[in-house]
Amino acid sequence: MNARERRLATWRNQFPTLESLENRARRRIPYFTFDYLEGGTGNEMSRHRNYAALRAVEIVPRYCTDISSIDLSTELFGRRYAAPLVIAPVGMDGGIWPGATRHLARTAQELGLAHIMSTMAAAPIEEVARQAPDAFWFQLYSAPADDHRVTFDLMRRADAAGARVLAVTLDIPLPARRVRDMRNGAAVPFRITPKVLLGMLMRPRWLAALAREGVPRYANLAAYCREGATRREIEGFLRNCRAGSGITWDLIARIRDRWPRAMVLKGILHPADAEKARSLGLDGVIISNHGGRQFDPSPATIDLVPAIRAAVGRDMTVLMDSGIMSGTDILKTLAVGADAVLAGRGFMLGLAALGPDGPRHVATALMDELRIALGQTGARTIAGAASLAVRHRGCWKPEDFRAPAQAGSAVAMQPSL
Numbered sequence: 001m002n003a004r005e006r007r008l009a010t011w012r013n014q015f016p017t018l019e020s021l022e023n024r025a026r027r028r029i030p031y032f033t034f035d036y037l038e039g040g041t042g043n044e045m046s047r048h049r050n051y052a053a054l055r056a057v058e059i060v061p062r063y064c065t066d067i068s069s070i071d072l073s074t075e076l077f078g079r080r081y082a083a084p085l086v087i088a089p090v091g092m093d094g095g096i097w098p099g100a101t102r103h104l105a106r107t108a109q110e111l112g113l114a115h116i117m118s119t120m121a122a123a124p125i126e127e128v129a130r131q132a133p134d135a136f137w138f139q140l141y142s143a144p145a146d147d148h149r150v151t152f153d154l155m156r157r158a159d160a161a162g163a164r165v166l167a168v169t170l171d172i173p174l175p176a177r178r179v180r181d182m183r184n185g186a187a188v189p190f191r192i193t194p195k196v197l198l199g200m201l202m203r204p205r206w207l208a209a210l211a212r213e214g215v216p217r218y219a220n221l222a223a224y225c226r227e228g229a230t231r232r233e234i235e236g237f238l239r240n241c242r243a244g245s246g247i248t249w250d251l252i253a254r255i256r257d258r259w260p261r262a263m264v265l266k267g268i269l270h271p272a273d274a275e276k277a278r279s280l281g282l283d284g285v286i287i288s289n290h291g292g293r294q295f296d297p298s299p300a301t302i303d304l305v306p307a308i309r310a311a312v313g314r315d316m317t318v319l320m321d322s323g324i325m326s327g328t329d330i331l332k333t334l335a336v337g338a339d340a341v342l343a344g345r346g347f348m349l350g351l352a353a354l355g356p357d358g359p360r361h362v363a364t365a366l367m368d369e370l371r372i373a374l375g376q377t378g379a380r381t382i383a384g385a386a387s388l389a390v391r392h393r394g395c396w397k398p399e400d401f402r403a404p405a406q407a408g409s410a411v412a413m414q415p416s417l
């Protein structure tokens with residue numbers, strides 16, 4: 001066993017759950033980056049609703065079947081991956097742990113998983129694609145200023161770099177009110193106040209990583225500023241970009257038209273939006289509430305999977321994220337109708353708590369737990385998860401999405417409408 005393998009073996013027992021990484025992460029990164037990572041919008045109801053709804057799903061196991069070989073591999077968009085687990089896009093990942101984009105991409109490449117690089121990642125598209133060619137998917141935020149010149153150029157670069165899947169994120173039409181970030185002043189422009197400076201000085205490992213990797217920046221968007229632009233100019237440009245806003249179905253159709261490979265929409269919650277995506281020729285949807293970071297009244301995503309699966313049918317790929325913290329969470333999500341999951345905070349907690357090999361520990365723990373859970377149900381493959389006996393009391397039904405009838409009207413009297 002080499003030193004790395006010994007370290008990973010120790011972590012296996014020391015940090016068996018992703019929750020057990022939280023305290024250590026809090027102690028190793030500055031308070032404002034920890035809050036940026038963990039926080040949600042508003043009262044953080046949607047964030048906690050995600051966890052609670054996942055916990056509430058029940059599965060009945062079956063025994064006495066041959067489970068001598070369990071296969072987690074999964075085909076997504078014509079390529080086989082080691083597990084139905086994708087590393088979610090995380091903007092300003094390099095602020096949470098300097099060098100994060102590279103560490104996440106490398107982990108995905110080594111383990112045979114996919115990694116969706118964020119438009120807002122702290123490394124450029126071309127570098128990440130070179131480093132992790134098999135794992136490289138790209139998440140696109142619109143940049144409506146200047147008639148989407150930047151949006152389409154980001155897409156062109158992702159195509160030239162060979163991104164296998166383009167994920168267009170829909171769910172930040174406006175910047176969310178994230179209370180923790182507001183209190184901490186974590187916004188563009190980011191001001192280094194004495195409190196912020198003290199917060200950084202108290203985290204020597206994070207500072208050492210920062211010294212090695214350099215100050216994180218929006219590496220993809222900064223490329224559109226004039227060469228030698230001052231920090232103030234770059235900040236002005238970023239504000240002007242209004243990243244994530246200005247998306248219409250017409251824009252989605254234009255992107256679909258130009259993107260040559262698989263394309264999915266991230267942030268779908270309503271079955272009618274999923275159906276619209278299918279009618280425009282999208283290959284998949286990612287059911288997501290951005291980890292509870294955008295709209296606090298949002299339902300838990302797991303509770304929407306059955307209705308969205310029913311809306312799009314069996315032949316469209318349905319992915320889900322928001323709240324995945326264990327292998328059993330993955331199994332439950334597959335059992336109610338998804339093809340695979342994404343995890344965001346889980347991987348970042350690994351990085352923050354354990355450094356560059358943290359995401360590997362996280363992926364291994366999730367896959368180990370999924371393998372054991374699958375075997376416990378008597379299923380041997382990921383496809384088998386779809387036919388498990390599952391009780392999902394909180395799930396939304398297709399009829400929940402119909403507009404409510406006016407009280408007292410003739411329509412309201414017909415119960416089946």
Ligand SMILES: Cc1cc2nc3c(=O)[nH]c(=O)nc-3n(C[C@H](O)[C@H](O)[C@H](O)COP(=O)(O)O)c2cc1C
Nearest residue numbers: 088089090091118169290291321322323343344345
């Ligand atoms: C710190 C942070 C930054 C994020 N940045 C992005 C982003 O740039 N683009 C995007 O589409 N989603 C972004 N997300 C949302 C994730 O891709 C994903 O939907 C979410 O983390 C899933 O929930 P989970 O954290 O509970 O796994 C971000 C999430 C976090 C926690």
